[in-house]
Structures are given as structure tokens and as C-alpha cells.
Amino acid sequence: MKLAILGGSFNPVHLGHLWLADAALSVLGYDRIILVPAFISPFKPGARETSPADRLDMLAASIPGDPRIIVDNCEIKRGGVSYTIDTIADIRRRYCPAGKPGLIIGDDLVPAFSQWRRAEDIAAETDIIIAHRESAEPAAFPYPCTPLNNAIMELSSAAVRERIQNGEPWRSLVPQGARFIIEDRRLYGYTPPVFREDAGGGVCRTKVTHELIARVEAEVRSLVSPSRFLHSRSAALMAYDLCVHFRLDPDRGYLAGMAHDMAKSLPEEEMMRLACQEEGRNFSKLEQKKPSLLHGKAGAVLLRQKFGIEDEDILEAIRYHTTGRVGMGPLARVVYAADKIENSRGDVRGEVRDFSRFADLDSLFTAVLEDTVAFLRSNQMDLSAGTLKLLDAMHKGRNW
Ligand SMILES: [Fe+2]
Numbered sequence: 381m382k383l384a385i386l387g388g389s390f391n392p393v394h395l396g397h398l399w400l401a402d403a404a405l406s407v408l409g410y411d412r413i414i415l416v417p418a419f420i421s422p423f424k425p426g427a428r429e430t431s432p433a434d435r436l437d438m439l440a441a442s443i444p445g446d447p448r449i450i451v452d453n454c455e456i457k458r459g460g461v462s463y464t465i466d467t468i469a470d471i472r473r474r475y476c477p478a479g480k481p482g483l484i485i486g487d488d489l490v491p492a493f494s495q496w497r498r499a500e501d502i503a504a505e506t507d508i509i510i511a512h513r514e515s516a517e518p519a520a521f522p523y524p525c526t527p528l529n530n531a532i533m534e535l536s537s538a539a540v541r542e543r544i545q546n547g548e549p550w551r552s553l554v555p556q557g558a559r560f561i562i563e564d565r566r567l568y569g570y571t572p573p574v575f576r577e578d579a580g581g582g583v584c585r586t587k588v589t590h591e592l593i594a595r596v597e598a599e600v601r602s603l604v605s606p607s608r609f610l611h612s613r614s615a616a617l618m619a620y621d622l623c624v625h626f627r628l629d630p631d632r633g634y635l636a637g638m639a640h641d642m643a644k645s646l647p648e649e650e651m652m653r654l655a656c657q658e659e660g661r662n663f664s665k666l667e668q669k670k671p672s673l674l675h676g677k678a679g680a681v682l683l684r685q686k687f688g689i690e691d692e693d694i695l696e697a698i699r700y701h702t703t704g705r706v707g708m709g710p711l712a713r714v715v716y717a718a719d720k721i722e723n724s725r726g727d728v729r730g731e732v733r734d735f736s737r738f739a740d741l742d743s744l745f746t747a748v749l750e751d752t753v754a755f756l757r758s759n760q761m762d763l764s765a766g767t768l769k770l771l772d773a774m775h776k777g778r779n780w
Pocket residue numbers: 640641644675701702719
């Protein structure tokens with residue numbers, strides 16, 4: 381197998397790194413590119429503001445769905461200053477490549493290459509590949525080398541860090557996995573927007589990280605049909621927007637919206653089996669007649685079991701998004717409304733969808749409930765007694 385090494389600090393990994401790996405695979409015919417994050421770069425010994433663990437996590441979360449690009453953490457495991465000559469020996473021993481491994485370096489590193497530890501040995505033991513990073517001209521290099529002839533992507537980790545620090549746009553410059561970690565861990569001086577804590581009564585608040593959202597999203601995608609996934613995503617985005625408008629935490633809204641229908645495609649027997657774990661067989665008359673309504677309760681069980689989420693506000697939002705329930709909290713009301721008015725639905729009144737017209741969540745929620753009840757009635761569809769009780773309570777200004 382022909383393989384090439386692409387080392388660096390990856391502080392953070394950005395699209396330019398993946399671009400170079402892709403070019404080496406496509407243009408030079410390598411079978412595999414190994415990305416190797418440095419523990420301490422010999423040339424940036426002071427750059428320690430981001431831990432090796434964070435840099436490795438960002439890289440691991442950013443590998444594209446391409447088995448030809450892999451990450452090896454040998455330099456981080458080895459510790460100390462990361463010398464390329466040691467890494468080459470290690471990679472050759474463990475991967476047994478066919479012929480010499482390739483070593484991709486940017487033309488920005490060419491002038492100082494002769495100062496690398498055992499530069500001559502590196503040149504003898506690898507096929508050095510020089511990528512354009514700063515100049516489209518061929519670089520003068522004192523050892524045998526192969527030009528990558530790649531188009532220059534004007535992007536560097538330093539530029540990404542600076543943009544984050546300055547509050548300038550940066551998210552599209554790094555792979556999504558790295559973005560989530562930067563935001564979740566507040567790396568490079570990232571400052572998140574501040575939202576008021578919502579007044580939900582949940583005793584256990586789940587810290588909703590972007591990593592968690594990405595995992596739940598992947599699970600939902602695998603459980604439901606593509607069109608159901610689009611509805612879930614649309615409901616998640618609507619829940620996010622409603623949370624921003626009504627000053628709740630939008631990430632919790634997004635997560636609950638994304639997960640609300642995760643059990644919708646399960647067979648009814650499986651829905652009933654899961655829902656039983658929630659509250660025994662205390663199903664309402666309507667749920668007994670129409671077990672598919674149990675997908676909310678089943679979904680809450682799935683979310684708890686698969687992701688360890690015990691946050692009652694989030695679980696309640698998923699559990700009761702079908703029929704609603706008197707006393708449901710703000711997050712549950714948001715998800716109920718988002719499910720009914722999300723933008724992919726074609727049958728929603730504009731007055732209800734334009735939620736900015738509503739000064740408070742209860743007014744919007746009541747309007748959505750009224751529309752839902754009217755729709756069910758006009759289509760002679762079954763109406764849950766709980767939904768009617770809830771609407772009555774909202775009209776009396778008593779959601780408890
Ligand atoms: Fe649903």
C-alpha cells in the first residue's frame with residue numbers, strides 16, 4: 381500500500397488540510413494519507429494554548445467519510461518534541477508501506493527544511509511532496525521531491541484562530557466536527573451568544589453540546605425515512621428559532637426538535653414496548669385505538685437509553701409533542717408548536733407561522749393548539765381528551 385504522511389499542529393484542522401490530503405490521493409495515486417498531529421512542534425514550541433487532546437479530538441471528529449484518510453496519534457502518545465524522523469520510523473514499522481512513504485510538506489516549510497532534525501535522512505527515507513501553500517511557483521528544494529501542483533487554498537490555522545478571536549466569520553473554514561468542538565469547549569477565545577435560562581422545572585439539565593446534537597442527529601437519520609428526517613430537521617430549526625425569540629436556550633430546542641419523531645418509524649409493537657417502560661400500560665383510550673401516537677413516549681425512552689439524557693424538560697417535550705398535556709413546560713410548548721408550524725409543512729396559516737407577531741410563548745402555543753384542534757375536527761379525525769383539556773386550560777390562562 382502506498383501511503384503518505386501529512387503532519388502538522390492542526391491547531392485547528394481546517395479545510396485546507398483536507399484539501400491537500402485529497403489532492404495527494406487524487407493526483408499522486410496514494411492509497412492512504414495519514415494525518416499526524418504534533419505533540420509539540422519543533423518550530424512552534426510555545427504554541428501550547430490548545431491542548432494536544434483538543435487538537436486530536438478536532439481532527440478525529442473531522443475525518444471525512446473516506447477510509448483513505450486516517451489519523452494517527454503516535455506523536456501525541458510519544459510526547460515531547462515531535463520530530464518527523466521518529467514518526468517516519470514508527471509509521472514504517474506499523475503500516476509496512478510499499479516503498480518509501482510520502483511526506484507532504486507545504487512550500488512555506490521549504491526554506492527551513494534543512495534545519496529539521498536529520499533532514500538528510502528524512503529526504504532519503506521518504507518521497508517528499510511539496511504542496512503549494514504560499515506560492516504557485518515551484519519551490520527550490522535541495523533534495524529530491526515531487527510537486528503536488530495543487531491549487532492554493534488561502535487558509536491557515538492562524539487565520540482561523542484570529543477570526544474566532546475577533547468574532548469574524550470562521551465556521552465554514554473548518555470541518556463541522558472541529559467546529560462543534562471549538563464551540564463546545566470555547567477554544568481560541570470563542571464566545572457563545574448568551575441566552576436567559578428558561579424557566580423549565582426540570583431538575584436535571586443536560587449540557588447540550590454540539591457533539592451531542594451531532595450524535596442524536598446521526599441516530600435520527602438512521603432511524604427514520606429521508607422525508608421524516610427533513611421534517612425533524614425543519615422542526616428542530618423552528619424550535620431553535622422559537623427559543624431565540626422567546627429567550628430560551630436554542631440548543632436544547634434544536635435537540636428536542638430533532639429527536640421528537642425518532643421513534644416514528646418503529647413498528648407499533650416496538651413503540652408500545654418502549655412506551656410501557658415509561659409508564660406501564662397506562663395508555664389513554666386514543667393511544668390504545670391508535671398506538672402510533674405512542675411514538676412520542678417511545679422516543680423519550682429511546683433518547684434516554686441511547687444517549688443517557690435524563691433532562692426532564694427535553695424528555696417531556698418529546699413525550700408529549702403528539703397530544704400535549706396540561707402543565708407542559710416552555711420547552712415542551714416550543715417543540716409542540718415547532719412540530720406543527722415548521723416550514724416544510726404546506727398547511728399552516730401564515731399568521732401562526734409568523735411567530736414574531738406573538739409577544740409571548742403562551743399566545744403562540746394557544747393559537748397553534750386552536751389550529752390543530754380545528755384541523756382535526758374539520759377532517760373528522762380523532763381528538764385526544766388531553767388536547768381538549770389543554771386548550772381549555774390555555775383559554776382560561778391556566779396551563780397547570
Ligand atoms: Fe410526531
